[in-house]
Amino acid sequence: MATKKSKPRPASGPSRRKQSNPRVEATAELRGQPLSHQAYELIKGRILSMELRPGQFLNEAALCKLTGIGRMPVHQATHRLQAEGLIEVIPRKGLVIRMDSLHDALALLEARLAIEPNVAALAAERISKEQCVKLERLLKQCRGFIPHSKRQAYGVIHRAFHGLVVGAASNKVLADTLRPLQERSELFWRLTIMPEEALEVTQREHEAVLHAILKHDAESARDAMQAHLLSLHNRIIKATNARH
DSSP states (O other): OHHHHHTTOTTHHHHHHHHHOHHHHHHHHTTTSOHHHHHHHHHHHHHHTTSSOTTOEEOHHHHHHHHTOOHHHHHHHHHHHHHTTSEEEETTTEEEEOOOOHHHHHHHHHHHHHHHHHHHHHHHHHOOHHHHHHHHHHHHHHGGGOSGGGHHHHHHHHHHHHHHHHHHTTOHHHHHHHHHHHHHHHHHHHHSOOOTTHHHHHHHHHHHHHHHHHTTOHHHHHHHHHHHHHHHHHHHHHHHHHTO
């Protein structure tokens, strides 16, 4: 009898459903979080992955259907996303996924330049051995995504690298301030036409930041991060000018 009871194996069915339903997987990862936060993360993830494309019009009803979450939490999530500059609310029309203009992107990098070099300096002073290992491992992984055709995948790891540096600084206020700026930078990275050597340049700049942090050299880490963000700023201008 025991053999017959185990025969249906009920776990296999739900496992297959989870794999085929991204919304269920994401909700499982966020289990225990407020519904408004779940809605925020789910919508933001679809914006950053380009499933919701820049310029696309939506309404809250469509977002409720997409996330499987009710109207009030979705409404709260859209206000948060609007504050972070990922969506725009058009009166009597609905919501639109924002298209970062050149001006917006350069302003974003200016904001990061005002904060992130000093964060890198703090990271050099405070980073743990475990965090050093994670940063080294991540940069090794990055080398596999340097070909221009893998630019979008590199952009995700690019953000992860900067996130680890911020985490190593051990300052929650700075982390909360930089996180939305870095997330918006990932979207812009996906949309901007860059020269073929752009990822190789970025990789070298990241390795310079890492080298300074591993040496616990705060001044060099600050300079390397500033040089990286200024380089990205200048490459964006150059790439945009080349299109006109």
